[in-house]
Amino acid sequence: MAARGQHYTAARRMVVEALASFGRPATISELLGGAPGLAASTAYRNLTVLSEAGVVTRVSGADEFGRFELSEQFSGLHHHHVVCTDCGLVLDTGAPPGLEAALAETIQATAQANGFDITGHRLELVGRCTSCR
Amino acid sequence: MAARGQHYTAARRMVVEALASFGRPATISELLGGAPGLAASTAYRNLTVLSEAGVVTRVSGADEFGRFELSEQFSGLHHHHVVCTDCGLVLDTGAPPGLEAALAETIQATAQANGFDITGHRLELVGRCTSCR
DNA sequence: CATAGAATGAGAATCATTCTCAATAACTCT
DNA sequence: AGAGTTATTGAGAATGATTCTCATTCTATG
Numbered sequence: 001m002a003a004r005g006q007h008y009t010a011a012r013r014m015v016v017e018a019l020a021s022f023g024r025p026a027t028i029s030e031l032l033g034g035a036p037g038l039a040a041s042t043a044y045r046n047l048t049v050l051s052e053a054g055v056v057t058r059v060s061g062a063d064e065f066g067r068f069e070l071s072e073q074f075s076g077l078h079h080h081h082v083v084c085t086d087c088g089l090v091l092d093t094g095a096p097p098g099l100e101a102a103l104a105e106t107i108q109a110t111a112q113a114n115g116f117d118i119t120g121h122r123l124e125l126v127g128r129c130t131s132c133r
Numbered sequence: 134m135a136a137r138g139q140h141y142t143a144a145r146r147m148v149v150e151a152l153a154s155f156g157r158p159a160t161i162s163e164l165l166g167g168a169p170g171l172a173a174s175t176a177y178r179n180l181t182v183l184s185e186a187g188v189v190t191r192v193s194g195a196d197e198f199g200r201f202e203l204s205e206q207f208s209g210l211h212h213h214h215v216v217c218t219d220c221g222l223v224l225d226t227g228a229p230p231g232l233e234a235a236l237a238e239t240i241q242a243t244a245q246a247n248g249f250d251i252t253g254h255r256l257e258l259v260g261r262c263t264s265c266r
Numbered sequence: 267c268a269t270a271g272a273a274t275g276a277g278a279a280t281c282a283t284t285c286t287c288a289a290t291a292a293c294t295c296t
Numbered sequence: 297a298g299a300g301t302t303a304t305t306g307a308g309a310a311t312g313a314t315t316c317t318c319a320t321t322c323t324a325t326g
Contacts, residue, residue, distance in 0.1 A: 005272080006272075009273065039275045040275090065313080096242070099235040099238070106229055116261065121258050122257045123236075127249045127252045127253070172307075173283090179304090197314080
């Protein structure tokens with residue numbers, strides 16, 4: 001962060017700590033609820049900054065709200081998401097080794113086929129959560 | 134479509150044909166460009182209707198624009214996406230059998246762990262496209 | 267502690283998307 | 297084919313999440 005000429009301020013700490021306490025991708029309004037006194041414009045600005053710095057990752061669910069979570073290098077493990085098509089809830093879920101191995105092969109093949117420089121992947125399992133069923 | 138008390142009108146045909154001609158997930162503005170004379174409000178409305186009818190699928194890329202494509206049952210094969218983190222371009226890519234098998238197992242396990250009723254999955258390989266490199 | 271650059275907050279501005287509503291088109295029934 | 301009923305359209309207004317503006321306040325460092 002400092003290496004980018006940026007400060008790790010109180011507002012940014014609030015954002016990071018609020019995200020950490022959720023343990024799943026949070027919307028901006030959830031974030032503002034979990035960080036009292038934080039201005040919306042500051043939250044958006046810092047989410048962008050933190051995202052560029054690689055601290056935070058933007059997640060897209062089933063609805064149109066942007067969701068954010070701590071990047072894998074800060075939150076711990078590589079993981080995927082389960083998305084509810086009804087209410088938009090997003091939860092974290094594990095990444096089994098067998099699946100990751102199959103993904104690695106696919107990525108290799110896809111990179112060659114499309115000329116993309118592939119840096120990561122996102123897997124979302126979509127369905128309906130317990131309360132929407 | 135008729136079973137839902139809805140008409141397959143000229144405007145809807147335009148949307149479907151424009152999407153078919155793209156061969157990849159298209160944004161609304163791309164769609165409007167490919168369907169001259171179509172009102173934006175009609176395009177949005179019909180995208181919602183067609184999506185509820187299962188003809189069209191909403192895809193989320195790296196940027197905040199909604200993208201749409203024909204559903205798998207109409208376009209042909211099950212597939213995944215490659216997303217460019219710079220320009221937001223989304224392309225279709227294949228779904229190798231080995232990967233799908235690994236996914237099926239993961240889905241099974243995840244459903245049990247989270248209580249979700251999982252109906253599908255989305256895989257996005259993220260990276261940078263040829264022109265953004 | 268002074269200074270320069272970075273960050274903040276309140277509100278205005280943007281812009282994709284959704285809504286409203288009067289006019290028009292598409293089906294059904296006879 | 298014509299009348300009646302319901303669905304659809306289009307233009308613009310309204311909504312709402314996100315971004316921008318700018319004067320003020322903080323941070324780090326000499």
